[in-house]
Amino acid sequence: MNALKAQLAVFERALIEAALHARKGNVSAAARDLGIDRTEVYRRRRKLARLLPPPSNRTGQDGAGFTSSAQQEGGFSHIGAAADEVLEKLRERSQEAEIERGPRR
Numbered sequence: 535m536n537a538l539k540a541q542l543a544v545f546e547r548a549l550i551e552a553a554l555h556a557r558k559g560n561v562s563a564a565a566r567d568l569g570i571d572r573t574e575v576y577r578r579r580r581k582l583a584r585l586l587p588p589p590s591n592r593t594g595q596d597g598a599g600f601t602s603s604a605q606q607e608g609g610f611s612h613i614g615a616a617a618d619e620v621l622e623k624l625r626e627r628s629q630e631a632e633i634e635r636g637p638r639r
Contacts, residue, residue: 547582548617550575567625
């Protein structure tokens, strides 16, 4: 995988995980915020799980307790903040669209 694809995959995973975290694991609500179908969230998470190593925990270590070289160099620290920013814009657009559509039945 080239560097651009790797960065995009990391960003996509961060965006999906941020949406899921913001919606407390509710896949349907997260998918609505992202503007994609619920099944697409599952499909993309499976694809990203094959492409990328498991996400790091809050201490900056992977499941085995190792800190990635990218984290040591500060390489991916900006991605989480960028994902949160994009997610907030998507959520605003989703709410605006719901207002225009009216309440769901």
